[in-house]
Amino acid sequence: MSLQIETDVPLRALNTFGVDVMARRLVRVRSARDVRLVVDHPELGRAPKFILGGGSNLLLTRDVDPVVVKVEISGLRVLEDDARSTLIEVGAGEPWHGVVEWALDQGHAGLENLARIPGTAGAAPVQNIGAYGLELSDRLESVDVVDFVTGRSATLPAAHCRLGYRDSVFKRELAGKSVITSIRLRLPKPWTPVTGYADVERWLQRQNLTDPSPREVFDAVCAIRRSKLPDPATVGNVGSFFKNPVVNRTIRNEILEEHPDIVSYPLEDGTYKLAAAWMIAACGWKGQSLGRAGVHEQQALVLVNRGGANGADILNLAQAVQDSVEQKFGLRLEPEPVIV
Ligand code: EPU
Numbered sequence: 001m002s003l004q005i006e007t008d009v010p011l012r013a014l015n016t017f018g019v020d021v022m023a024r025r026l027v028r029v030r031s032a033r034d035v036r037l038v039v040d041h042p043e044l045g046r047a048p049k050f051i052l053g054g055g056s057n058l059l060l061t062r063d064v065d066p067v068v069v070k071v072e073i074s075g076l077r078v079l080e081d082d083a084r085s086t087l088i089e090v091g092a093g094e095p096w097h098g099v100v101e102w103a104l105d106q107g108h109a110g111l112e113n114l115a116r117i118p119g120t121a122g123a124a125p126v127q128n129i130g131a132y133g134l135e136l137s138d139r140l141e142s143v144d145v146v147d148f149v150t151g152r153s154a155t156l157p158a159a160h161c162r163l164g165y166r167d168s169v170f171k172r173e174l175a176g177k178s179v180i181t182s183i184r185l186r187l188p189k190p191w192t193p194v195t196g197y198a199d200v201e202r203w204l205q206r207q208n209l210t211d212p213s214p215r216e217v218f219d220a221v222c223a224i225r226r227s228k229l230p231d232p233a234t235v236g237n238v239g240s241f242f243k244n245p246v247v248n249r250t251i252r253n254e255i256l257e258e259h260p261d262i263v264s265y266p267l268e269d270g271t272y273k274l275a276a277a278w279m280i281a282a283c284g285w286k287g288q289s290l291g292r293a294g295v296h297e298q299q300a301l302v303l304v305n306r307g308g309a310n311g312a313d314i315l316n317l318a319q320a321v322q323d324s325v326e327q328k329f330g331l332r333l334e335p336e337p338v339i340v
Helices: 032-040 096-105 198-206 214-228 249-258 276-282 311-329
Strands: 006-010 022-029 049-052 067-071 076-081 085-091 140-147 153-157 178-188 236-240 264-266 272-274 293-295 302-305
Touching: 022 032, 032 067, 032 140, 032 178, 049 178, 067 178, 096 178, 096 214, 198 214, 249 272, 272 276, 276 311, 293 311, 302 311
Parallel strands: 022 067, 049 067
Antiparallel strands: 006 022, 076 085, 085 178, 140 153, 140 178, 236 302, 264 272, 293 302
16 A cells, blocks of 8 residues: 655644644554655655654644654554563554553553553653653563664664653654654563552542552542643643753752742652642742643643644743743753654
8 A cells, every 4th residue: 555645734633732733744654564665755755754643742833844754553462471571562553541441451550650641652652651650661671663764673672762751762863763663561560559659649548548459550540630630632731841850959959948848859869850830830820821821720730722822822831931930949941842
């Protein structure tokens, strides 16, 4: 089958902020072979490319000139299952939450803390998704990619993906250079719940669940996310818009002197993660709007489309928030989504 090149495609339904821009050209790839067809294509082969998954970690500020490669590769299967772990392989186009649910339904626990994260499996390693004490890097075994220049396939072990806090090689050197076609996840046995995160602990305690099952942890995470984070199906958003800043002990102590209530978490390497949501709320932004964009009422780290916002509206608000936080705390927050 040859590739279908769609032209002047509205992207509004393909990004969870719901920003109304166009792609000049868009191709849908349903297999690694389709990606190679793109590479070998006389027109598309050399053109700059933009990879689109679920569009849930993306702020579009203008029409997209590069060829949009929409990844729709499906597939869910168990590759290995023994006494020590289960290895599953997932097509990059699978919706992430569906992967978590499927694994749980099959009796393969270990992803439940990452329930209800929007986006596709292929996008998960790009920003090393994480929530409630678990990061993809804790479960990722390897990633299959196809190189956009040579068309060659390769398997990158997780250790080569340079996964960091909302960061990876795919946001850096490999951005636009290769496309993720599938990922492999290793779920260790025996399963042990990850319940150290305050919100999860509190929720389980309230239900008197001292020895929770995977399903109960899953339900807890789903309930917490539903109560705090807006559903992109009804309110345009991309989850957290900023990263939590990581600072050394001296800076943390300086900030703490002036703002004794600030929420911060010690990291293993002696640095501290500061709660950006707390700082944004302390600047009075929680629930506020600027034009057609706003700061979410329940989670100040989330910017929302109040209706008809374009990229500039959202960027204006983001900059105003960054300015306020910088004035009050002396730190400039770093945006988390990819901005195009
Ligand atoms: N807080 C406030 N005001 C708020 C929200 C939170 O003061 O409006 C304080 C809370 O007191 C809490 C602290 O900030 O102690 C942290 O809040 P929360 O647990 O909601 O997590 P977060 O640090 O704001 C991060 C991730 C989320 C992830 C949650 C849970 C980033 C950028 N965000 O948010 O990920 O779901 O932890 O693990 O690290 C995403 O990346 O899109 C995302 C939603």
